[in-house]
Amino acid sequence: MDAALTAEQYAIRRTLRDLLARSGGPEAIPAAVRTAEGHDPDLWRRLAEELGLPGLALPEEYGGAGCGAVESALVHEEAGRALLPTPLLATSGLAAPLIAALGTPDQRAALLPRIAAGALTAALVLPGGSLSFALGLTGDNLDGAWAGGGRAGGIQAREGQDARLLYGEAERVLDGHSAGLLVVAAHTGGYPRSRTQLFLVPGDAAGVVRTRLTALDETRPLARVELREAPAELLGADDTADAAGAPAPPGPTAAALLAAEAVGTAASALERTVEYVKTREQFGRPVGSFQAVKHRIADLYVRVEAARSAAYHAARDPEAGPLALAQALEAARITTGEAIQLHGGIGFTWEHVAHRYFKRAAGDELLFGPVHRLRDHAARRAGLFGADRVTPAAGPTALAGAGAASGAEAGSGAEAGWGAASRAGYAHRAGV
Secondary structure, rough: OOOOEEEEEHHHHHHHHHHHHHHHHHHHHHHOOOOOHHHHHHHHHHHHHOOOOOOOOHHHHHHOOOHHHHHHHHHHHHHOOOOOOOOOOHHHHHHHHHHHHOOOOHHHHHHHHHHHOOOEEEEEEOOOOHHHHHHOOOOOOOOHHHHHHOOOOEEEEEEEEOOOEEEEEEEEEEOOOOOOOOEEEEOOOOOOOOOEEEEEEOOOOOEEEEEEOOOOOOOOOOOEEEEEEEEEEOOOOOOOOOOOOOOOOHHHHHHHHHHHHHHHHHHHHHHHHHHHHHHHHEOOOHHHHOOHHHHHHHHHHEEEEHHHHHHHHHOOOHHHHHHHHHHHHHHHHHHHHHHHHHHHHHHHOOOOOHHHHHHHHHHHHHHHHHHHHHHHHHHHHHHOOOOOOOOOOOOHHHHHHHHHHHHHHHHHHHHOEEEEHHHHHHHHHOOO
16 A cells, blocks of 8 residues: 555645644634634635635535545544634534435535535434444444434434424534534334434524533534424435434544544644643753653654554545544543643643643544444454454454554553663654
């Protein structure tokens, strides 16, 4: 596999990084998240009009750029570096692929060009509350448990006079408070023949009540969505199909994008920490000149670079996405936690930017993990426990990914028992 980026891919990353740096970076987060949208609308418009980010992976016939997962991963990595609060993940990473895969020609023609232009944002509404389970990352979702229960649980759909009507509620909907379109998972057919289907509901439709929730990571706005006889349109043309497994096919690609975003978060936190220990002095010398600090930085550098390699591999081979996501989430959690420690007393102040990185890492693992379940499900799909059948899509790739993840972890500092000379070399490469 050629892991080198093309000139066009480098240009995408450089252009986006420059634009986000001019927009203020993580320091501009408080003003952005306190808007009604939960993000900076002017910046979102610029990202859509100047760079075409919402439609980067959509087909050209719908106004998109027709790019692949690698370009999308680079964009999400830069978004993670800046802790960018935008509806990019909820719209382009989760909802748009489902519309493109399942929608009728009329639905795709009506919705995808507006999404590509940034004029329409979307959110995936799952009454079960688990994105990772619905995407098939931490368990098999074919039974529809991720969409709530039967007659007394989840969101129910019934025939109305002019349209389907949905009743129920969902918690922790990513960007659900401001999305212009809701892609809702609901049960239909009554309890004996209940099946899960996906419906399209305008965000401002009658009977839709949305409440923004207080979240650990304010850059990932979450909402409670209540549907009270809200009119809905079936996504797709097959009224008898069971869409219980529908979110699973785009799941590995979404995991690859999330892995790249977590890598960006970890890398930026590490870079800021390196700059701090190079300037902060103790006992008449920079903190970063002490061997113990160099070793800690070296360990983090190796962990972040291993996670980046896994994320780039997953962007080219999405079946490795769940394992790459597990490695990236773990790297982000450890790196951002160490960043607080290495910043010393100032790092423990709630207002310091190091806390924003840590809350992003912790919030992402709560939403898309946990890490041990991502690895457990990947191992079961690969047949490592003997009882599960190895599927063609997951077998060799998952096994190879598991080996790569194990190798990366084995080489991360104390686990491998590597010496001071190796750590000194990696600390130099990290900048201290």
